[in-house]
Amino acid sequence: MIRSLRKTRHSLTCRRTSPLLALSCFIGAAAAADDIMLEEIVVTAEKRTESLQDVPISVSAVSGDMIDKFAIDDIQGINNITPGLAFSRAGGEPQIYIRGIGTASLGVTVDSSVAVHADGVYLGRAQMALGQFLDIDRVEILRGPQGTLYGRNATGGAINVISRKPTAEQQGNVRVGLGSFDRREVQAALGGPLSDTVNYRIAGRSSRDDGFTDDLDARGGSRIDDNDLLALRGIVDIELGERGSLELIAEWSEFESGNRTIRPLDNLGAAEALGALPVPDFDETRNNLPTFYDWDTGGLTATLSWELSDTVALTSVTAYRQYENDFLFNTDGTEIDITRTSLRFDTEQFSQELRLASSGTAALQWLVGLFYLQEDKEGALGLARANTGAPTSFIIPNDNDSEAYAVFGEVSYALSEALTIKGGLRYSREEKDDLTFVGAVPDLDGLASRAAPTFFGSPRDDSQDWDAVTPRLVLEYRFGGDSMIYASVSEGFKSGGWNAFDRNEAFEPEELLSVEVGLKSQWAEDRVRFNAAVFTYDYDDLQVNTFIDGLATTTNAATASVHGLEAELTALLSPALTLRAGYAYLDAEYDDFCSPFGRHAAGDALVASGCDPSPAVDATRVLDLSGNTLVNAPENKLNASLEYRRALAAGGELTLFAQATYQDDVFFSQFNEDIVGQEAYTLWDARATYLSDSGQWEVSVFGKNLGDEEYFQNVVRFTSTSDPALDVNGIGNALGYPAAGRTWGLQFGYNF
Numbered sequence: 001m002i003r004s005l006r007k008t009r010h011s012l013t014c015r016r017t018s019p020l021l022a023l024s025c026f027i028g029a030a031a032a033a034d035d036i037m038l039e040e041i042v043v044t045a046e047k048r049t050e051s052l053q054d055v056p057i058s059v060s061a062v063s064g065d066m067i068d069k070f071a072i073d074d075i076q077g078i079n080n081i082t083p084g085l086a087f088s089r090a091g092g093e094p095q096i097y098i099r100g101i102g103t104a105s106l107g108v109t110v111d112s113s114v115a116v117h118a119d120g121v122y123l124g125r126a127q128m129a130l131g132q133f134l135d136i137d138r139v140e141i142l143r144g145p146q147g148t149l150y151g152r153n154a155t156g157g158a159i160n161v162i163s164r165k166p167t168a169e170q171q172g173n174v175r176v177g178l179g180s181f182d183r184r185e186v187q188a189a190l191g192g193p194l195s196d197t198v199n200y201r202i203a204g205r206s207s208r209d210d211g212f213t214d215d216l217d218a219r220g221g222s223r224i225d226d227n228d229l230l231a232l233r234g235i236v237d238i239e240l241g242e243r244g245s246l247e248l249i250a251e252w253s254e255f256e257s258g259n260r261t262i263r264p265l266d267n268l269g270a271a272e273a274l275g276a277l278p279v280p281d282f283d284e285t286r287n288n289l290p291t292f293y294d295w296d297t298g299g300l301t302a303t304l305s306w307e308l309s310d311t312v313a314l315t316s317v318t319a320y321r322q323y324e325n326d327f328l329f330n331t332d333g334t335e336i337d338i339t340r341t342s343l344r345f346d347t348e349q350f351s352q353e354l355r356l357a358s359s360g361t362a363a364l365q366w367l368v369g370l371f372y373l374q375e376d377k378e379g380a381l382g383l384a385r386a387n388t389g390a391p392t393s394f395i396i397p398n399d400n401d402s403e404a405y406a407v408f409g410e411v412s413y414a415l416s417e418a419l420t421i422k423g424g425l426r427y428s429r430e431e432k433d434d435l436t437f438v439g440a441v442p443d444l445d446g447l448a449s450r451a452a453p454t455f456f457g458s459p460r461d462d463s464q465d466w467d468a469v470t471p472r473l474v475l476e477y478r479f480g481g482d483s484m485i486y487a488s489v490s491e492g493f494k495s496g497g498w499n500a501f502d503r504n505e506a507f508e509p510e511e512l513l514s515v516e517v518g519l520k521s522q523w524a525e526d527r528v529r530f531n532a533a534v535f536t537y538d539y540d541d542l543q544v545n546t547f548i549d550g551l552a553t554t555t556n557a558a559t560a561s562v563h564g565l566e567a568e569l570t571a572l573l574s575p576a577l578t579l580r581a582g583y584a585y586l587d588a589e590y591d592d593f594c595s596p597f598g599r600h601a602a603g604d605a606l607v608a609s610g611c612d613p614s615p616a617v618d619a620t621r622v623l624d625l626s627g628n629t630l631v632n633a634p635e636n637k638l639n640a641s642l643e644y645r646r647a648l649a650a651g652g653e654l655t656l657f658a659q660a661t662y663q664d665d666v667f668f669s670q671f672n673e674d675i676v677g678q679e680a681y682t683l684w685d686a687r688a689t690y691l692s693d694s695g696q697w698e699v700s701v702f703g704k705n706l707g708d709e710e711y712f713q714n715v716v717r718f719t720s721t722s723d724p725a726l727d728v729n730g731i732g733n734a735l736g737y738p739a740a741g742r743t744w745g746l747q748f749g750y751n752f
Contacts, residue, residue: 036575037526043140044120044160046410047149047315047355047367053520056422056474056486058084058143058533058566060582064136064164068175068187069657069687070702073207073227074132075159076713080661080683081639083566083584084143086632088668088714089260089737095714096126098143099535100562100588100633101156101512104545104668105554107500108345108377108400109434113510113543115146115154118161119249121301121319122151124349124375124402128297128323132253134231135189135203137164143566144535145492145512147470148424151371151406155492155512163249166191166199166237172752179745181226183209197239205231212740213261213285217335220287223258225740230254243307252298259291262333265675265715265734270387270723271334282710283741286335295325311362315355322348328446331383332721333735339720342382342446349375368409375402381501382446385720393446395439395453396501404430404495410472422474429467434498434506436460460503468493468509483521490514494543499554508556513538527572537562544595544631544670557670558592560630581640588633590670593625597671598719598731621729628672634664634680657687668715675734681711700747705740712736 041052041061052061060082062072072078075094079087086097088104095104096114103113108125116126133139140160142150150158170192177185185208191201211226231253238246263279264272277286299321306314327343355369377400384393410424439455472490479485496509518533542557564586571579594611598621611624629635641659648654660682667677687702717732727733 036572038522038529038570038572041138043138044162045140045142047369048357053482053484053522053529053531055520056476056484056488056518057146058516058518058531058535060085060141060143060568062139062141064138067133067136067139069689069700070685070704072133073229078139078141080685081582081641081659082141083568083582083637083639084564084586085141086634086637086663086666088632090714090716093127095632096156096159097632098141098157099537099564099584100586100630101537101539102632103543104631105500105543106343107381108347108379108398109436109498109500110543110554111153111495111497113153113156113494115150115152115158116161117150117158119163119301120303120317120353121299121321122351122353122371122373123321124373124377125323125345125347127295127325128299128321132205132229132231132255133161134205134233134251134253135164135187135201137162143533144516145470145490145514147428147468147490147492148408148410148426148472149367151408151426151470151493152404152428152430153494155494155510163233163235164189164191164201164203165247166201166235168193168199173749175747175749177745177747179209180743181209181212183207183745185747191235194236199237201235203233205229211258212743213283213738215258215285215287216280217286217288219335220289220291220330221258224285224287224291225261225738226257228256240306245305247301247303247305249301249303250299252296254294254296256294257292258287259293259327259329261285261287261738262330262735263738264333264721265736268722268727268731269332269334269338269733270721271332271336271338273723273726274336274338274387276334276336282738285333287330287333288335288337289328289330289340291328291330291340293325293327293329295323297321297323307359308356311358311360313357313359315353315357317351317353319351320349321351328448331718332733337386337444339386339718340384340444340446342384342448343380344447345377345379347375347377349373363414364411365413366409366411369407371404371406371408373402373404375404377401379500380447382449383501383720384444384446386444387723390442391444393441393444393449395437395441395447395449397437398500399435400498401433402430402495403432404428412474418478420476420478422472422476424472426470427467428470428493429465430495431463431465432495432497433463434460436498436500436503438503457503460498462498462506464496464506466496466509468511480521482523482526483519485517485519487517488515490516497543497554502553504553507543507554508541510539510541510543510556512540524571529570530567532565532567534565535563542590542593544593555595557590557595560588560590560593562586562588562630562633564588576645578643579641580643582638584634584637586633586635586637588630590625590628590630593628593670594622595625595670596620597623598729600729623671625670625672628670629667631668631670632666634666636662636664638662651693653691655687655689655691657689659685661685669717673734676715676717678712678715681709682707683709696751698749698751700749701745702747703742703744705742708742710741711739713739 142158146154172190175187189203213225233251301319304316329341332338357367380397408426412422439453441449441451470491474488516535539560684706689700715736719732722733
């Protein structure tokens with residue numbers, strides 16, 4: 001929700017030489033004759049409706065208008081315009097990192113390090129909300145641990161996805177688009193009153209394309225890196241007298257694709273040893289398998305809001321969610337059948353949150369709450385290996401259940417008009433059960449095999465429980481009428497769990513202590529907004545993913561330190577020209593971390609390090625990674641855009657938009673190998689939109705990655721695809737997931 005500011009502002013003195021003050025003075029002079037100002041951005045980052053400028057957290061908010069204008073389908077598009085956010089992909093599964101904190105592991109036994117909420121509902125599987133954006137009002141990205149109000153699995157931060165809500169006025173829109181790779185898209189929304197006390201909004205979206213990669217092998221079909229999405233949502237808002245309201249949401253989405261491309265990057269692969277053809281162009285692949293990645297998700301949400309008195313309000317959020325996917329992947333990325341991976345997830349969750357909160361303008365404000373989550377999850381991995389003699393598929397099914405409870409509260413007190421102190425505390429407890437088998441079938445069909453699997457040894461049948469107390473303390477100091485400095489200390493807690501694809505013991509929770517100092521400011525008669533934060537993290541018991549003997553294994557690393565800063569600027573340079581810019585600097589290193597990496601080969605010299613070396617040849621190698629950079633933690637990230645609006649003499653308005661995004665080098669594993677990483681790159685995007693005089697219809701043309709940059713969304717190592725004679729250390733074959741190249745689109749819209 002965005003609305004215009006209507007506050008009295010202090011005049012700005014222009015006798016100083018600060019670059020930002022000089023900019024604000026220039027803007028003030030350029031626009032002095034025009035009554036223009038930045039729009040206020042309203043967020044719910046602290047479980048209250050507040051201005052972004054009043055929230056003592058480093059937050060980025062992306063409006064639904066920006067999501068619509070740039071045809072942003074999912075969190076990957078948000079990544080390009082958000083400081084501190086990093087995105088990677090394993091197969092079709094998104095992996096989200098904030099300030100270098102995230103999760104690379106897959107499976108129903110592992111949780112994300114970034115808490116994702118949709119319309120106030122915590123989602124145990126991030127894919128439930130991040131796979132598609134439908135009729136979105138805004139997306140809020142909260143950087144840093146949010147352990148008090150958001151609880152478990154928010155060590156990196158939290159992402160809030162908020163839908164557009166019903167209004168008391170009849171309104172709607174239709175968007176039709178086409179573009180690169182035979183993209184075809186239709187979006188529509190309609191809402192308004194059903195009666196004096198009931199409003200509704202329904203929205204739908206259908207989006208298809210043929211994929212940004214050409215498959216040169218007819219055996220794999222024509223679908224790869226493609227998208228076929230259908231999504232629906234209905235919202236009803238019911239007034240319950242003068243003090244209450246009930247919001248009901250029902251939503252459902254389904255997605256189908258031919259899965260994602262992966263490209264061999266070294267000469268360790270078994271396929272290459274058997275004569276695989278050279279790797280084709282960056283936008284081509286040779287996939288010999290009928291691969292697919294399909295999912296569906298849906299749920300129901302009931303949010304009851306009730307004013308118990310003029311100063312106390314009750315909020316109840318009750319929700320049910322389900323998510324199911326089915327996945328077949330060409331693991332080696334070639335036309336020779338070496339390894340194929342099949343995955344299946346089926347999860348259901350029920351959650352309940354109750355909050356009591358003060359309202360009004362009293363010096364003392366408070367919020368208390370209770371939270372409950374039950375998650376029932378089933379998953380399975382099928383790993384087919386065609387290069388090991390007799391065809392074999394390893395089968396690893398999981399049955400994993402979780403229950404989480406929490407009680408939390410936060411109190412703030414205004415010591416004066418300028419100074420406020422705020423404190424919060426959350427107690428979290430969770431109980432988890434896991435049953436995991438490891439077996440095999442005598443064919444390459446994996447999870448689709450008709451053969452009964454033969455299971456090896458005893459299953460992992462384990463139960464664990466963990467609890468944590470996560471506090472938060474904040475000091476806010478307001479000055480100049482529109483500016484605030486804050487300092488905060490907070491903790492985050494991420495749940496423990498198990499590796500989904502082996503029978504090892506459980507790994508422990510991870511904890512993060514954060515100290516942050518930030519600035520929220522607005523100058524030049526509300527024409528310049530500048531927010532910044534500096535922070536430092538003390539990170540213990542990191543859950544780090546590595547590959548050993550072809551299987552993903554999560555272990556608790558020792559410690560890490562993260563330091564950084566972020567800054568975001570929005571400036572109305574004139575009534576027609578708007579500048580937006582964001583920057584993030586990150587210094588994220590392991591302090592003390594010994595990690596296994598393959599095995600010693602005959603003749604290898606054992607190098608002394610801070611870790612105990614392996615005592616025997618061909619045993620596991622243990623490397624000292626102290627000082628290495630964390631995964632998905634670019635040192636520098638910068639985005640900048642200009643938006644120009646001009647009224648046309650013939651009627652209507654033309655808007656031109658251009659944006660650049662720069663991301664520094666990143667590593668995709670803790671070993672900091674250049675080949676398992678991505679060099680720095682820059683992306684250029686642009687858009688032109690014509691809006692009619694009436695504001696009812698518009699037409700837009702846009703381009704993304706106009707420089708046709710070739711870069712990888714992720715790089716992994718798989719020992720299941722490597723040739724033992726070439727991969728003498730058993731570190732695995734390096735393979736990369738390409739990102740889309742240059743794309744264009746044309747969009748028509750009608751508002752009514």
